[in-house]
Amino acid sequence: HVQAMFAANLLLLALTAPVQFGCGARFYKGAWGSLKGGSANMDVLQNDQIRTATALKLILKSTKNNTLTTKQLASQLYLSVPTTLKVINDCRSWLKLFNIELNVVRNKGLELAYNEVSYRLALKHFILKFDTETNVEESILFFMPGLDLDAIRRGIMETEKEWSFE
Numbered sequence: 614h615v616q617a618m619f620a621a622n623l624l625l626l627a628l629t630a631p632v633q634f635g636c637g638a639r640f641y642k643g644a645w646g647s648l649k650g651g652s653a654n655m656d657v658l659q660n661d662q663i664r665t666a667t668a669l670k671l672i673l674k675s676t677k678n679n680t681l682t683t684k685q686l687a688s689q690l691y692l693s694v695p696t697t698l699k700v701i702n703d704c705r706s707w708l709k710l711f712n713i714e715l716n717v718v719r720n721k722g723l724e725l726a727y728n729e730v731s732y733r734l735a736l737k738h739f740i741l742k743f744d745t746e747t748n749v750e751e752s753i754l755f756f757m758p759g760l761d762l763d764a765i766r767r768g769i770m771e772t773e774k775e776w777s778f779e
Contacts, residue, residue: 665703666744672704672723680722711735
């Protein structure tokens with residue numbers, strides 16, 4: 614049984630290694646070279662921004678009734694908890710721009726402290742400018758599932774027509 618598991622793991626390693634290191638080689642080389650030089654190039658920075666965007670998306674979606682723990686966030690990001698804490702600090706810095714506090718509450722999870730206007734401004738900025746990996750409509754529906762975007766479009770178009778906007 615153990616030999617079969619070992620053989621299966623070896624097979625998986627043999628199948629995934631060429632993809633991981635073949636396709637990703639240029640990114641690894643670029644990131645390693647920049648880190649050896651004491652700076653971060655776009656390979657490193659882009660990866661950090663994608664991580665932060667993913668974490669922010671999950672944090673902004675969490676609620677008091679549906680909390681997100683550091684361990685859950687680490688699992689979603691495929692990171693260790695210490696690395697996730699660094700990402701949480703990056704998220705904390707971004708949220709402070711909108712007067713939103715991100716607190717890590719022991720045995721409870723991540724909590725946001727905000728007023729409604731600050732939260733809506735942060736959400737708008739996140740959807741339109743920060744999350745470059747997802748299109749705007751998908752982001753809106755992620756945060757507001759069931760929202761009828763076509764009805765909103767029709768309402769805007771009717772209003773523009775009624776008010777003679779061009």
